[in-house]
Amino acid sequence: xxYDMPLYRPPSEANSLIFQITLGCSWNRCLxxxxxxxxxxxxxxxEEIEKDVLEMAWLQPDTRRIFxxxxxxxxxxxxxxxxxxxxxxxxxxxxxxxxxxxxxxxFKDKTISNLxxxxxxxxxxxxLGIETGNDDLLKRICKGAxxxxxxxxxxxxxxxxxxLSTIIxxxxxxxxxxxxxAKDSAKVVxxxxxxxxxxxxxxxxxxxxxxxxxxxxxxxxxxxxxxxLQELRWFxxxxxxxxxxxxxxxxxxxxxxxxxxxxxxQKILKLIxxxxxxxxxxxxxxxxARGL
Numbered sequence: 001x002x003y004d005m006p007l008y009r010p011p012s013e014a015n016s017l018i019f020q021i022t023l024g025c026s027w028n029r030c031l032x033x034x035x036x037x038x039x040x041x042x043x044x045x046x047e048e049i050e051k052d053v054l055e056m057a058w059l060q061p062d063t064r065r066i067f068x069x070x071x072x073x074x075x076x077x078x079x080x081x082x083x084x085x086x087x088x089x090x091x092x093x094x095x096x097x098x099x100x101x102x103x104x105x106x107f108k109d110k111t112i113s114n115l116x117x118x119x120x121x122x123x124x125x126x127x128l129g130i131e132t133g134n135d136d137l138l139k140r141i142c143k144g145a146x147x148x149x150x151x152x153x154x155x156x157x158x159x160x161x162x163x164l165s166t167i168i169x170x171x172x173x174x175x176x177x178x179x180x181x182a183k184d185s186a187k188v189v190x191x192x193x194x195x196x197x198x199x200x201x202x203x204x205x206x207x208x209x210x211x212x213x214x215x216x217x218x219x220x221x222x223x224x225x226x227x228x229l230q231e232l233r234w235f236x237x238x239x240x241x242x243x244x245x246x247x248x249x250x251x252x253x254x255x256x257x258x259x260x261x262x263x264x265x266q267k268i269l270k271l272i273x274x275x276x277x278x279x280x281x282x283x284x285x286x287x288x289a290r291g292l
Contacts, residue, residue, distance in 0.1 A: 020044060131172055195245070229254060
């Protein structure tokens, strides 16, 4: 099996067998994301997918976890997804779960009944990038959905019995929009109450200046280390979640933390406050190690 590169997967799918059922992202317009800009979106042919599955079933018959790529493979029509999942269940007898990336636009044509049919065939985990809960910012970054649509999508997945892993992107609102980005994002996350919640930090490297001046404009300025921590603090202090695992372990973040809500909320806030108050605490990830 050969992959059409680049290939991306969530950190928690590091040990999963990956099948590309789509190439690229069906939306692919988010201004902050460069992941699939080199690809033209397409759903792969059944014959190609089947060939990959049969090959890997022979090579790795005891596979227990599978991830379906590329960017938002949940956008594939439900009958075709069911056919793929049934093949995976047939060929991998030890299969426990299947994960998949999802975008908020993918849910418009997916009913709860559709999602339950996928869940029945071991689709278990959906990865949904919320990015922000602020409607003005969602429009500005061309996310393709507003906060109400994102909440509806998340709740639909959970109501169907699926587990939902969501992402908020720290720094997306820049310096001037930091506070409202944090507060509005907490409102959306609270309304969904996902199974998992992660924060990543916007990293642009050599494209920082272009992003600030030409893409976002209007005085947009990226956050520095301390501002990023303060935004994280504003966000976490408003979270009212039940049964959600929270983490910032991704390498883009300055402060790697994790815990469960609600029981670990105060512990997490205390750790953020320590990092904000002590520049020599050693809690923060060095700049050279970020993004690895």
